[in-house]
């Protein structure tokens with residue numbers, strides 16, 4: 021089996037896992053949750069193998085490079101990182117509820133990568149500017165950050181959904197009652213945001229070290245650079261309003277949504293503006 | 303203290319200001335990425351009233367990152383950060399210097415039952431047990447005998463109180479580095495033809511030229527492509543010459559800059575120099591004649607005849623048929639023009655009637671001379687970008703500080719533990735309490751662990 025085949029299967033597995041997480045959420049039966057996370061683990065393992073195969077394949081084609089060099093590859097890595105971080109959180113919190121909100125994001129990323137006509141999934145050779153070890157550390161740290169923010173976004177959505185019904189008071193029974201406690205969600209939003217913030221910070225730094233070696237300037241106000249800084253500032257505002265002004269709950273959830281919108285714009289929207297990073301377009 | 307009452311001071315020491323400023327900066331950035339480029343602006347502002355155009359130009363809406371508005375916001379932000387830090391310092395220092403004893407009031411008052419251990423050993427026996435347990439986990443411990451009982455104290459991570467300061471300092475360090483770079487830095491470009499050397503650079507943004515104290519020679523430039531035509535390597539072999547001596551030689555690649563004399567050199571672009579040359583040989587009646595390097599516009603004499611040759615064109619690849627030159631040869635009897643193709647044999651193999659169909663493609667048209675092309679000498683020039691940025695070390699230092707600070711802020715905390723032993727009738731009760739500046743879960747884990755350890759030690 022080649023890596024493209026495996027990746028199509030992985031897309032399907034993530035979808036199935038999402039459906040099972042939904043069953044778990046609606047029925048409240050632990051069985052579905054276990055099945056769902058089993059599938060997610062299987063998908064993660066398969067995807068890891070596919071990424072390694074693709075990596076090896078690029079060497080066989082004589083242009084060996086880590087599979088993190090174009091939009092398709094970054095999208096696949098994004099999905100991988102979302103599932104990885106999610107499964108770690110699931111394993112630590114023992115709660116299988118937020119899977120229903122997070123796993124579909126990985127599925128969407130995979131599906132978008134393989135379906136969108138703008139995205140080329142061929143292994144392409146690296147132009148000289150991309151031939152740098154900083155490419156790997158830059159993309160890995162950025163997308164680990166994005167994935168952590170995706171999870172904060174998922175938790176923020178659940179928080180608002182739960183909050184819509186009855187304000188900040190807990191409501192015991194029913195569908196909403198099965199969602200995690202508001203306090204738990206608040207902690208999860210904070211923790212994943214903090215994790216994402218550290219990764220994003222390192223991601224921006226490795227990016228500017230790379231720019232320093234490649235272009236002779238660690239910062240050039242390229243739209244993508246600027247938008248990564250906007251995203252960073254939004255999350256900095258979010259963390260400060262918690263640290264200093266003690267914001268909790270709904271406001272943090274809303275900021276998590278705004279922050280993730282910035283992440284998506286930095287990642288995808290900016291490509292429609294001209295700039296150095298526009299190599300990602302093809 | 304009068305300083306603190308000053309209204310300007312209190313304005314700058316508010317965190318609301320920080321959040322407002324950060325939000326404003328975000329808005330400026332959003333505007334900057336969406337506003338059109340300078341050229342578009344000029345045509346646009348011309349249609350407005352002169353007043354509006356002036357405002358637009360003053361705010362530098364086409365380059366907000368270098369506009370007075372942005373500098374103003376950054377100045378306010380830096381002041382805000384500095385003043386907040388100064389303001390907060392005394393309280394922080396007090397925390398840092400807080401005495402071990404007495405313990406904070408009431409810290410033992412509402413302990414959960416799990417943090418109270420009872421036993422029936424003597425206090426004097428238990429003291430060394432607790433002391434060694436604290437010592438094992440926290441390096442050292444202090445003790446004191448008070449009327450409230452016998453107290454132990456241990457702590458960890460006191461310096462982490464300054465984590466926030468490190469992060470905020472790192473931001474100021476980076477801003478300082480950026481300012482130094484923009485004042486004392488310099489960026490310029492040079493194009494060097496293979497084999498030549500250059501000692502002046504064109505400053506970026508049309509600021510004139512900069513004369514270097516040394517010259518740079520391009521010994522060779524190479525561009526390689528992958529099979530699908532994507533560029534693979536741009537490579538310049540450079541020599542740096544100072545006072546007539548080659549001081550350094552190096553290979554410059556994209557992503558691998560070379561430093562020399564305070565400048566860093568970057569491979570930026572390349573191009574073909576216009577002076578393409580063909581190495582042309584000819585035979586006279588089968589006998590080998592001379593070899594000449596010819597560029598367009600050159601003339602040459604053909605020995606043994608009164609003819610004079612003119613090179614009309616030199617092409618690296620004409621109509622996908624490979625290198626070719628067009629010659630005109632004038633002798634007293636003739637004036638003819640013809641093409642000489644390097645790959646004539648292949649062309650004839652594809653079309654055997656070529657020379658009868660197109661006599662002009664016959665390189666032997668001027669008998670008895672038959673011309674051929676040995677090779678084409680195409681010179682490239684390499685485009686180098688050179689940068690001097692004395693702010694880089696500061697920015698890098700700022701980056702390291704920020705990462706270190708973030709690790710402290712998010713992963714470490716100042717944790718203090720007090721253990722109190724009290725005789726209660728025949729029994730002795732040991733209470734374990736803790737305090738931390740953040741991350742209560744971690745503190746709780748540590749306390750639980752301490753309780754378990756002390757219980758085990760007492761049993762043993």
Ligand code: HEM
Pocket residue numbers: 256260263264316317320379382383386387389390466469470473707708711
């Ligand atoms: C974007 C630049 C930043 C600015 C302008 C800024 C500014 C401020 C200000 C003015 C305060 C209030 C200090 C006070 O309580 O008096 C503060 C607090 C704080 N900042 Fe920042 N900050 C920035 C970035 C960061 C970053 C990147 C972190 C990352 C960890 C951070 C962590 C904190 C923390 C933890 C506090 C709360 C301190 C406390 O516990 O009292 N800041 N910041």
